Amino acid sequence: MDLPPSAPQSLSSIKERSYNRATLTDDGIMITSQASANPSNSGSVSNSNRGSGFYGYNNSTSSLQSAASSCFETTSLISCVTCLSDTNSTDHHHRQHGDSDDTSGLLSQDPDDIPYSSVNRQLLVNTVIPYGRILYAKYLENPNGYTDNGNEASSSKATNGANAHDSETNVVADASPALKTASSDDTIKEPFLQDENNDGGENQAATGRDGYQLVEITFAKPRRHDLVPKRLTLLINFFSSSPDADVVEEILARSYKNTKRNRSVLVIINPHGGKGKAKKLFMSKCQPILLASRCSLDIAYTKYACHAVDIARQVDVDKYDTIACASGDGIPYEVMNGLYQRADRAKAFNKLAITQLPCGSGNAMSVSCHWTSNPSYATLSLVKGVESRIDLMCCSQPSYYESSPRLSFLSQTYGVIAESDINTEFIRWLGPARFELGVAFNVLQRKKYPCDVWLKYAAKSKNEVKTHYLEHKKKAEETVSDVNSTVAPEDEITDADFVLKYPYDKGVPEDWEKLDSSVTDNLGIFYTGKMPYMAADAKFFPAALPNDGTMDLVVTDARTSVTRMAPILLALDKGTHVLQPEVIHCKIVAYKLIPKLHSSLFSVDGEKFPLEPLQVEVLPRICKTLLRNGCYVDTEFDSM
Numbered sequence: 001m002d003l004p005p006s007a008p009q010s011l012s013s014i015k016e017r018s019y020n021r022a023t024l025t026d027d028g029i030m031i032t033s034q035a036s037a038n039p040s041n042s043g044s045v046s047n048s049n050r051g052s053g054f055y056g057y058n059n060s061t062s063s064l065q066s067a068a069s070s071c072f073e074t075t076s077l078i079s080c081v082t083c084l085s086d087t088n089s090t091d092h093h094h095r096q097h098g099d100s101d102d103t104s105g106l107l108s109q110d111p112d113d114i115p116y117s118s119v120n121r122q123l124l125v126n127t128v129i130p131y132g133r134i135l136y137a138k139y140l141e142n143p144n145g146y147t148d149n150g151n152e153a154s155s156s157k158a159t160n161g162a163n164a165h166d167s168e169t170n171v172v173a174d175a176s177p178a179l180k181t182a183s184s185d186d187t188i189k190e191p192f193l194q195d196e197n198n199d200g201g202e203n204q205a206a207t208g209r210d211g212y213q214l215v216e217i218t219f220a221k222p223r224r225h226d227l228v229p230k231r232l233t234l235l236i237n238f239f240s241s242s243p244d245a246d247v248v249e250e251i252l253a254r255s256y257k258n259t260k261r262n263r264s265v266l267v268i269i270n271p272h273g274g275k276g277k278a279k280k281l282f283m284s285k286c287q288p289i290l291l292a293s294r295c296s297l298d299i300a301y302t303k304y305a306c307h308a309v310d311i312a313r314q315v316d317v318d319k320y321d322t323i324a325c326a327s328g329d330g331i332p333y334e335v336m337n338g339l340y341q342r343a344d345r346a347k348a349f350n351k352l353a354i355t356q357l358p359c360g361s362g363n364a365m366s367v368s369c370h371w372t373s374n375p376s377y378a379t380l381s382l383v384k385g386v387e388s389r390i391d392l393m394c395c396s397q398p399s400y401y402e403s404s405p406r407l408s409f410l411s412q413t414y415g416v417i418a419e420s421d422i423n424t425e426f427i428r429w430l431g432p433a434r435f436e437l438g439v440a441f442n443v444l445q446r447k448k449y450p451c452d453v454w455l456k457y458a459a460k461s462k463n464e465v466k467t468h469y470l471e472h473k474k475k476a477e478e479t480v481s482d483v484n485s486t487v488a489p490e491d492e493i494t495d496a497d498f499v500l501k502y503p504y505d506k507g508v509p510e511d512w513e514k515l516d517s518s519v520t521d522n523l524g525i526f527y528t529g530k531m532p533y534m535a536a537d538a539k540f541f542p543a544a545l546p547n548d549g550t551m552d553l554v555v556t557d558a559r560t561s562v563t564r565m566a567p568i569l570l571a572l573d574k575g576t577h578v579l580q581p582e583v584i585h586c587k588i589v590a591y592k593l594i595p596k597l598h599s600s601l602f603s604v605d606g607e608k609f610p611l612e613p614l615q616v617e618v619l620p621r622i623c624k625t626l627l628r629n630g631c632y633v634d635t636e637f638d639s640m
Ligand SMILES: Nc1ncnc2c1ncn2[C@@H]1O[C@H](COP(=O)(O)OP(=O)(O)OP(=O)(O)O)[C@@H](O)[C@H]1O
Pocket: 270, 271, 272, 273, 274, 275, 302, 303, 304, 305, 306, 307, 326, 327, 328, 329, 330, 331, 334, 359, 360, 361, 362, 363, 606
């Protein structure tokens, strides 16, 4: 990408600048004094240090005036050359020290919730940049300062080899024709990353004079509705009794607590996803954050329906730790099934975390796991997420179970919802409204979907569901806090974990209970789910938990009056529909449904499945994914 004419052309111009001073707090990096053009206003910069090469500026008035453009000079330069212009940024928002945030509040899309700010492009004193937002940190220079020839790199210990390697790993080539690498035309190589790769002082344990060290951080900064990576140069006050103290390592350790740094990601983009916008969304909203976080990326584009199954079947499991589906919910479904069909499936599910970057029309996985349907915020959640095990559901029907059952991570449905989801494809142009219209139409008609259903209960009554939920949620929270304090426990699965307890051909076990036929003869909705949200505004399964070994079931009776059904459906956004007396809500570990209709269908994770008997059981903890803060988005079910 060419530099715009107005952009500074030489790195030597950058050295004439002032920096914000900062210190590390428990929550983030706190600005302790503002950058200033006027030496008399330069806060706590001591006389003995002022003007030293260490600060990167000399003490001539003109230089200091040129430095008046503040610590954001770097940022604005970078913004300029990477088209990440900050012009309309929400810099006026700020959060004072003591009002700092943890990661739980960081992914909010509310611009009022921005935890740092600047006035006249300068960060306010006491602003805290939370660790949850920090993507990367490095030493900008060694403590001896820049040399006079304007060559930054030459003033530092040579680490360019490591950075060249870095740059190579960012653009891994792959022989597979299905895979397009991040160095292809489709990838905008961010100049700020190249700049970083050329830096000479990266990750050196510099020991600064008086404990001050010049560090550059890259952080995710809110801009309009999104997050964009920005850089900021800070003079950090870091005192430590240890001779090996390394402030950059300390910042990175705090910023990536309980998470893996430098993920190796295979991104699968469905170019048709999200009405054809998936690729553009990924490139503009997700890729900059992944690259700024020093993840290495390979990109694969799906070229035909079910291509992601083939990609996952063939992927080099040793090469990646993450598969990120820049798509709707269809591609993660295909990836899980592709991995399931591999001979080394236990290894594949142990090695790879499957996650979604919400670039499709249905993004239930991202809403549930990353707590957002915004691609840039979901990417931050990917980068910072806690690797967690989730249960999957294994589906068997006569036409395919012998060759290979199908995995489902989200839901299976029969009746009103299935028909509204799949049979309204012809009115796709209506967008999400098509689904709601379909449901409304079928509910108004009070259409019945007779069937027989057998259930293996884990919690039958609504009270039992609540008790189960509270117990398992508490257990999950304890596990997450264990992970927080120690290294994640070894939690590997083996081939034995894939063996079905209730194979289809063995019939219905005796301890399964048949659902009352007065309900199943008049069935309206049959819907099972493993994640809380089925769409951004449909909290269909508020009691769903990642790995409690159960799926949630919601059943309605088509004879329920329209005046009762309307408020039930309208309560979907709050999730309180499950509390209504007309709604059956239970937790089950397995079920069998035999349809009694000749023309209808099942929808499994949004895919059309044949109208045949369907038997499903939970496969506990089979899949690894990334959960923000180690849990599903809070549904507030415990307080319902
Ligand atoms: N190149 C392609 N051509 C045709 N179909 C494709 C292609 N790539 C992927 N698909 C199919 O598109 C389907 C939907 O994918 P995905 O969930 O990512 O998108 P989406 O925007 O959420 O779509 P939907 O609106 O159907 O939910 C999947 O079944 C997948 O097999």
